Amino acid sequence: MYRATIVLIAALVTVPLAAAKTSFVIVGDVSIGGFPSNGTVPQAIATFGRPAERVFFGADSCRLTWPALGVTMETWYPAGDLDPCGPNGRHRLTTVTDRRWKTSKGLAIRDPLRKLRALYPKASRQAPGKWQLTTRRFAGLPLPGLEARLKDGRIVSFTVYAPRSPF
Numbered sequence: 001m002y003r004a005t006i007v008l009i010a011a012l013v014t015v016p017l018a019a020a021k022t023s024f025v026i027v028g029d030v031s032i033g034g035f036p037s038n039g040t041v042p043q044a045i046a047t048f049g050r051p052a053e054r055v056f057f058g059a060d061s062c063r064l065t066w067p068a069l070g071v072t073m074e075t076w077y078p079a080g081d082l083d084p085c086g087p088n089g090r091h092r093l094t095t096v097t098d099r100r101w102k103t104s105k106g107l108a109i110r111d112p113l114r115k116l117r118a119l120y121p122k123a124s125r126q127a128p129g130k131w132q133l134t135t136r137r138f139a140g141l142p143l144p145g146l147e148a149r150l151k152d153g154r155i156v157s158f159t160v161y162a163p164r165s166p167f
Contacts, residue, residue, distance in 0.1 A: 146161075
């Protein structure tokens, strides 16, 4: 009984500690709450704590979720490693939805489109409700770095994409 109580207390303390380490600030397309956009699964766990769920999907992908933080991350495996959810899994993209998240420029979940346009004057509308805030050049093409999704004129999520690398 004593041992079970210790385990329960340790489990309850782990999630709040991970949340306490998370800054809830997105720095361009460079980092999400302190997690680097070119990071690995172990770095994600160090930043956000243990994910509530790890789901293998597709041929080489994993989805990790931290519902208490409003974080969903997709990872992939490089160079023949067969476990995109494991220690060699590499970040592909992260979407955040919790209203605590904001960019380093001060744009936050639930902010209106007019604030997005004021803080990111070079942002471009890609589709209805989808705005590219930053881009990266890869092989001469502008690819998304940070994007915002809107519903009813307000931001509902941010997605940060990993840098691309040669195949």
